[in-house]
Amino acid sequence: xxxxxxxxxxxxxxxxxxxxxxxxxxxxxxxxxxxxxxxxxxxxxxxxxxxxxxxxxxxxxxxxxxxxxxxxxxxxxxxxxxxxxxxxxxxxxxxxxxxxxxxxxxxxxxxxxxxxxxxxxxxxxxxxxxxxxxxxxxxxxxxxxxxxxxxxxxxxxxxxxxxxxxxxxxxxxxxxxxxxxxxxxxxxxxxxxxxxxxxxxxxxxxxxxxxxxxxxxxxxxxxxxxxxxxxxxxxxxxxxxxxxxxxxxxxxxxxxxxxxxxxxxxxxxxxxxxxxxxxxxxxxxxxxxxxxxxxxxxxxxxxxxxxxxxxxxxxxxxxxxxxxxxxxxxxxxxxxx
Numbered sequence: 001x002x003x004x005x006x007x008x009x010x011x012x013x014x015x016x017x018x019x020x021x022x023x024x025x026x027x028x029x030x031x032x033x034x035x036x037x038x039x040x041x042x043x044x045x046x047x048x049x050x051x052x053x054x055x056x057x058x059x060x061x062x063x064x065x066x067x068x069x070x071x072x073x074x075x076x077x078x079x080x081x082x083x084x085x086x087x088x089x090x091x092x093x094x095x096x097x098x099x100x101x102x103x104x105x106x107x108x109x110x111x112x113x114x115x116x117x118x119x120x121x122x123x124x125x126x127x128x129x130x131x132x133x134x135x136x137x138x139x140x141x142x143x144x145x146x147x148x149x150x151x152x153x154x155x156x157x158x159x160x161x162x163x164x165x166x167x168x169x170x171x172x173x174x175x176x177x178x179x180x181x182x183x184x185x186x187x188x189x190x191x192x193x194x195x196x197x198x199x200x201x202x203x204x205x206x207x208x209x210x211x212x213x214x215x216x217x218x219x220x221x222x223x224x225x226x227x228x229x230x231x232x233x234x235x236x237x238x239x240x241x242x243x244x245x246x247x248x249x250x251x252x253x254x255x256x257x258x259x260x261x262x263x264x265x266x267x268x269x270x271x272x273x274x275x276x277x278x279x280x281x282x283x284x285x286x287x288x289x290x291x292x293x294x295x296x297x298x299x300x301x302x303x304x305x306x307x308x309x310x311x312x313x314x315x316x317x318x319x320x321x322x323x324x325x326x327x328x329x330x331x332x333x334x335x336x337x
Contacts, residue, residue: 029060031265031268032084033065034084045280051063067082070153072155090247091158092116118247121287123304124242126239129234138240148192149188151192152198155334156198160199166241167188242306247286
C-alpha cells in the first residue's frame with residue numbers, strides 16, 4: 001500500500017509538472033509594438049530592459065517585435081488589419097482613431113494609465129548646423145527668405161503636425177490674428193524643399209543628404225543626433241515657446257484578446273511608468289512626469305513655455321474639425337503638396 005501511495009504521488013507530481021510546463025508553453029510570449037517613426041532605438045532599449053525584468057519575474061523568455069513609420073500611417077495600417085498588441089504613438093488623434101473608426105479600443109482608453117495614458121512628452125525643437133550660420137533662434141527665423149526648413153509631411157506624420165501646431169500657436173500669439181497665423185504657415189511651408197513621410201526620413205534628408213538649414217523634430221531626436229554626430233557638426237536650439245507633444249500608449253484590445261497577450265501587453269506599458277522605464281526615457285531626452293527622475297536629468301531639459309492643444313485649439317476634437325480633418329485649415333494651407 002505504501003508503495004502504491006508513493007507511486008501515485010510521484011505520478012501526480014509528474015502530471016502537475018507537465019501541466020505547468022504545458023501552460024507556460026501555451027502562454028503567448030510575443031508582442032507587436034506599433035510605434036512612430038523615430039522611436040526605433042528608444043524601444044529597442046526598452047524592450048531589452050523589460051524582457052529582462054519579465055524573465056526574472058515569470059521565468060519566461062519573450063520577444064517584442066517593433067513596427068515603425070509615420071504615426072498616422074501606422075494607425076491606418078492597424079485599421080486595415082495590422083494586428084498590433086500595443087501602440088506607442090506620438091499624437092492623441094492617431095490613437096483615438098482606433099476607437100472612432102475601428103472600435104479596436106474602448107472610448108475611455110486614455111483613462112487606463114496615468115497622465116492621459118502618456119508616459120512621457122516632448123516638444124518640437126530645432127537642429128541646426130554647427131555655428132548656426134542662419135542665426136535660427138525662434139519660429140520667425142524659419143520664414144526668412146533663403147532659409148531651408150526640413151520637417152515631414154503633416155498629412156502623414158504626427159511629428160510634423162506638432163510642428164505645424166507649434167508654429168501656428170506662436171504666430172497667433174505673436175501677430176495677433178488667425179489670418180496672420182495663416183500667412184505665417186504658408187511662408188513656413190514654402191521654405192520646406194521636400195516633405196518626407198515620417199520623422200526619420202526627414203532626419204535622413206537633413207543629416208545624410210545635407211539638405212536644409214534647420215531640422216524641426218522632437219527635442220529627443222535633435223539631442224540624440226547632436227550626441228551621435230558630434231557638437232562640432234550640429235547644435236540644438238530649443239525655441240522660447242513650443243507645443244506640448246504627448247506620447248499616448250494603449251493596448252489594442254481586439255488583438256490582445258485574439259492573441260491572449262493582454263497581461264503581457266499591459267505589463268509592458270506599465271513598465272514605461274516605472275522608475276526604470278522613466279529613467280530610460282529621460283536618458284533618451286524625453287521629458288517625464290516622475291519628479292525624482294526629472295530632477296536627476298534637469299540639465300538635459302532647458303526651460304520652455306509650452307502651449308497646450310486644449311488651451312490653444314480647444315482640445316483635440318475641435319482641433320480636428322478646424323485644422324486636421326480633410327478640407328480643414330491644414331489642407332487649405334498645405335495645398336497640393
